Amino acid sequence: MAILQTSILYSLLLLQSAQNTVATRDDLRYVNPLIGSTNGGNVFAGASLPYGMAKPVADVGGQNTGGFSTDGSKVTGFSHMHDSGTGGNPSMGNFPLFPQYCEDNIVDNCKFPKSARAIHYKNDSVVAKPGYFALTLESGIKAEMTAERRTALYRFTFPRSRAADGSDLNPLILLDLTDLWDSRQNASISLDADSGRIKGNGTFLPSFGAGSYKSYFCADFVNAEVKDSGIWVNDRAGPVQDLFVTRGFNNFYLQGGGYMTFDRPHDGIVTVRVGVSYISTDQACKNAESEVPDSEDAFDDLRKNAENEWKQKLSPIKLTPGGVSDEMISSFWSGIYRTMLSPQDLTGENPLWKSDEPYFDSFYCLWDAFRAQHPFLTIIDPQAQSKMVRSLLDTFKHEGWLPDCRMSLCKGWTQGGSNADVVLADAYVKNLTGIDWELAYKAMVNDAENEPLEWSYEGRGGLQSWKRLNYVPYLDFDYIGFGTNSRSISRTLEYAYNDYGLAIVGKGLGKKDYTTYLSRSGNWQNLYKEDQKSLLENGTDTGFTGFFQPKYINGTWGYQDPIACSALASWCSLTSNPSETFESSIWEYIFFVPHDMAKLIEMVGGPQSFVSRLDYFHTSGLADMGNEPVFLTVYDYHYAGRPGLSASRAHTYIPSSFNATHNGLPGNDDSGAMGSFLAWSLMGLFPNPGQNVYLIIPPFFEAVAITHPETHKTATIRNVNFDKTYKNIFIQSAKLNGKPYTKSWIGHEFFTQGMTLELTLGDKESDWGTHKEDLPPSLSDSVAGYEGM
Known part of the structure; x- marks a missing residue:
C-alpha cells in the first residue's frame, strides 16, 4: 500500500512539474537574428x-x-x-x-x-x-x-x-x-x-x-x-x-x-519576387511561381508562414525561466534558431547526380558542427538530422567520399580528420532511423583505409604512416595523395577519435575488424611527450610538464611551442600560417581525447593535476572561446570528478562571451556551432559527440522541458533552490524519475523515454558526481568499448 501511495504521489509531482514547465510567452519574439x-x-x-x-x-x-x-x-x-x-x-x-x-x-x-x-x-x-x-x-x-x-x-x-x-x-x-x-x-x-x-x-x-558552381x-x-x-x-x-x-x-x-x-x-511599393536555383533559370522561375503566388497578400502571407514554420521547429523546447533576464532567454532561443539556418536543404536542386535521397549543402564545416550542432539537432529535429546523415552517405555513394566540408555544391577544405565519421557514430549510438548502416560503415572504412589523391578536400592524408607508424608524422613522406602537409598533431588526435567512432559502429554491426579501429583509437598516445615543458613568451614556466609534440618519421621528436597558435601567440590557419595544430594550440589539444579522458588524466598526473591544468588553460588567456575545439574543455572537469567546476566554468563564459548583444558571440557562429554550444550549456547538458553521453550541469533556468519529436515523450530538467542571480550553481543531489541519481552524465534515453531529472542546488561544491562509479565512461574503463553501446 505504501509503495502504491508513493507511486501516486510521484505521479502527481510529475504532473505538477509538467504543468509548471510552460513555454515562455511567444518564444519566437525572443529570437534576435x-x-x-x-x-x-x-x-x-x-x-x-x-x-x-x-x-x-x-x-x-x-x-x-x-x-x-x-x-x-x-x-x-x-x-x-x-x-x-x-x-x-x-x-x-x-x-x-x-x-x-x-x-x-x-x-x-x-x-x-x-x-x-x-x-x-x-x-x-x-x-x-x-x-x-x-x-x-x-x-x-x-x-x-x-x-x-x-x-x-x-x-x-x-x-x-x-x-x-x-x-x-x-x-x-x-x-x-x-x-x-x-x-x-x-x-x-x-x-x-x-x-x-x-x-x-x-x-x-x-x-x-575547390572548384566552382553555377547559380x-x-x-x-x-x-x-x-x-x-x-x-x-x-x-x-x-x-x-x-x-x-x-x-x-x-x-x-x-x-x-x-x-x-x-x-x-x-503607395510607392515595388515588389520583387526572386526564385533561385542551382539547376536552371527555368527551374528558378518554377520555384518562384510554385512557392509565391502573384497576389497582393503574398508578402504578408509568406512572412506569416515563415513565422509558423519557426514556431513549429522551436516547439519541442519549453522553458520555466525562473525570473532570469529577457537577455538570457533571448540568447537561448536565438542560439537554437541559428542551429537551423544551415545546413541547407537543397533536395531537388542538386545538378551533380540524380537521386531519391535528400541532399543537404552548406556543411560549413563538420569540423565545427560535429561537436554540438548536430547532436543538438538530434534531440530537437531528429528527422532533419537523419536526412542530413543520409545526404552525407548519398554524397559518398556518388562522389566516393564523405564530405568534411561542403558548400555551394563544392568540396570544402578539410580542416582536420574525417569528421563525418563522428556525425555518423553519433547518429548510430542515438538510434537515428532511416539510415543505411551498412553503407555508413562502408563509407567510414573508406575514410580509414583509402587515401584520395586530393585529401585537402576529402578523406584523410598520411594513411600509410598512420597505419605503419601509428601517428601522422611531422614532414610526412606522402606520395599517394596531396594536401597541406601540416597539422600532424591535430590530425593524429582527430584520426584517433574518428577511428573510435568507426569501432563503435563496427562493433554494433557485428563487424570483426572493429578491433583494428579500436586499437588505432589509442594512437594519440604516441605523440605525448611526458617531459615536455611549456613556457610563456616572457620565459615564465607555466609549471606543467607533458604535452603533445610532433614526431618525425624516424621516431625522433620535433618541436612546436605549446602556446603557439593560441590567443597568447599567433593565429594558425590552413595555408597562410600552417602548423602542427589547426586553429588551436597544443595547450588546447591536450584536452582533446574525447573517448578516453581517463587515460589522458592518468598520463598528465591524475585528477588534481588535470584540474590545475584546465584551470590554468581557462584563466591564462590560452583558451580561445571563439573556436570550437575549446567547447569540450569547459566540461572536461567532469572526467576528473569535479562536475561543479564545469558548471562554474560555464558561468565564466556566459554571459561574458555569449550574450544578447550585437557582438554577443566570441567568434564565428560557424553555421550554428556557437549557438548550439550556448543552447546546450543553458539547458544544463553537454554532449560528448559520437558517444551516448551528456554531461550534466544545472540549467541556467528554473526548468527546461524537451519533447522528443518522434517518441513524443517529454524530458524535463528541473532545478530545486534555483537562484536567478546564479549563486546556487552546484548540484548537491539529483533524482531521476524520483530516485536518487549520482552519475554526472546521462544517456540519450533521457530524451527518447521522457525522463525527469531533478537537481537540488547549493552555493558550494558537493560530492555529487565525484565518485569513480559516477564519472562519464572512458575507453580505458572497458577494453571492449563502452558498455551498452
Whole structure:
C-alpha cells in the first residue's frame, strides 16, 4: 500500500512539474537574428525558413561574410542566398538588387558599381525577426524581405521624390551580376520589359573550397508598371536587353547587370519576387511561381508562414525561466534558431547526380558542427538530422567520399580528420532511423583505409604512416595523395577519435575488424611527450610538464611551442600560417581525447593535476572561446570528478562571451556551432559527440522541458533552490524519475523515454558526481568499448 501511495504521489509531482514547465510567452519574439552581427560573429541576420536555400538580406561593404552586419558599413545591395557564421571569404550573396532614384530621371545619373551606389542605412530602422528583415536606406527607400524555401520576396517602398522640373522621379532597381566577394567568373542576363521579368545565371567560386558552381535566378517585378529596362556595364547603362560578362582582366573586375525603371505606384511599393536555383533559370522561375503566388497578400502571407514554420521547429523546447533576464532567454532561443539556418536543404536542386535521397549543402564545416550542432539537432529535429546523415552517405555513394566540408555544391577544405565519421557514430549510438548502416560503415572504412589523391578536400592524408607508424608524422613522406602537409598533431588526435567512432559502429554491426579501429583509437598516445615543458613568451614556466609534440618519421621528436597558435601567440590557419595544430594550440589539444579522458588524466598526473591544468588553460588567456575545439574543455572537469567546476566554468563564459548583444558571440557562429554550444550549456547538458553521453550541469533556468519529436515523450530538467542571480550553481543531489541519481552524465534515453531529472542546488561544491562509479565512461574503463553501446 505504501509503495502504491508513493507511486501516486510521484505521479502527481510529475504532473505538477509538467504543468509548471510552460513555454515562455511567444518564444519566437525572443529570437534576435542580430546577435553576433558584428565583432566577427558573421551570422546571417536576414529572412529564411528552417534549412532554407533562399536567404535574403541587405549586403554591406564591411563585415559582410553573412551579408549584413551592424558595424555601420554601407549597404551595397540586397541578395538572395547566404551562409551563416562562416569565416574566410564572404559566401554567396549572388545577384544583388539595389533600389534608387536617378537624378532628373536620367539613367546614367544613377549609380551602378558597388562602391558608387553604396549607402548607409538608418541605424534605428533595422528590424530582424525569423522570416523577416527590413531597413531604411538614408535615401528614404525602405526595403523589406521574407522568404520561401527557394524564393526571396522583397518589398521596396519608394518615398515620393521630384526632379528639378517638378516631375515625379521614377524608381529604378538594378540587378548586379556579382556575388559578395566578386568571385564571378562569367554571367549572363536577359530582360523582358513586357512581363517585368529578368533571368540570368553566373559561375562563381565557393568561399572555402575547390572548384566552382553555377547559380540561376528569375526575378519578377510586380505591383508596378515597367517604364524602361536595359543593361549596365561599369558606370553606364543603355536599353540593351541581353548581356554576357566575363570576370575581366587581371585585377580589373568587370561590373555589369540589368535594370528596370517604373512609374511610381501610388503607395510607392515595388515588389520583387526572386526564385533561385542551382539547376536552371527555368527551374528558378518554377520555384518562384510554385512557392509565391502573384497576389497582393503574398508578402504578408509568406512572412506569416515563415513565422509558423519557426514556431513549429522551436516547439519541442519549453522553458520555466525562473525570473532570469529577457537577455538570457533571448540568447537561448536565438542560439537554437541559428542551429537551423544551415545546413541547407537543397533536395531537388542538386545538378551533380540524380537521386531519391535528400541532399543537404552548406556543411560549413563538420569540423565545427560535429561537436554540438548536430547532436543538438538530434534531440530537437531528429528527422532533419537523419536526412542530413543520409545526404552525407548519398554524397559518398556518388562522389566516393564523405564530405568534411561542403558548400555551394563544392568540396570544402578539410580542416582536420574525417569528421563525418563522428556525425555518423553519433547518429548510430542515438538510434537515428532511416539510415543505411551498412553503407555508413562502408563509407567510414573508406575514410580509414583509402587515401584520395586530393585529401585537402576529402578523406584523410598520411594513411600509410598512420597505419605503419601509428601517428601522422611531422614532414610526412606522402606520395599517394596531396594536401597541406601540416597539422600532424591535430590530425593524429582527430584520426584517433574518428577511428573510435568507426569501432563503435563496427562493433554494433557485428563487424570483426572493429578491433583494428579500436586499437588505432589509442594512437594519440604516441605523440605525448611526458617531459615536455611549456613556457610563456616572457620565459615564465607555466609549471606543467607533458604535452603533445610532433614526431618525425624516424621516431625522433620535433618541436612546436605549446602556446603557439593560441590567443597568447599567433593565429594558425590552413595555408597562410600552417602548423602542427589547426586553429588551436597544443595547450588546447591536450584536452582533446574525447573517448578516453581517463587515460589522458592518468598520463598528465591524475585528477588534481588535470584540474590545475584546465584551470590554468581557462584563466591564462590560452583558451580561445571563439573556436570550437575549446567547447569540450569547459566540461572536461567532469572526467576528473569535479562536475561543479564545469558548471562554474560555464558561468565564466556566459554571459561574458555569449550574450544578447550585437557582438554577443566570441567568434564565428560557424553555421550554428556557437549557438548550439550556448543552447546546450543553458539547458544544463553537454554532449560528448559520437558517444551516448551528456554531461550534466544545472540549467541556467528554473526548468527546461524537451519533447522528443518522434517518441513524443517529454524530458524535463528541473532545478530545486534555483537562484536567478546564479549563486546556487552546484548540484548537491539529483533524482531521476524520483530516485536518487549520482552519475554526472546521462544517456540519450533521457530524451527518447521522457525522463525527469531533478537537481537540488547549493552555493558550494558537493560530492555529487565525484565518485569513480559516477564519472562519464572512458575507453580505458572497458577494453571492449563502452558498455551498452
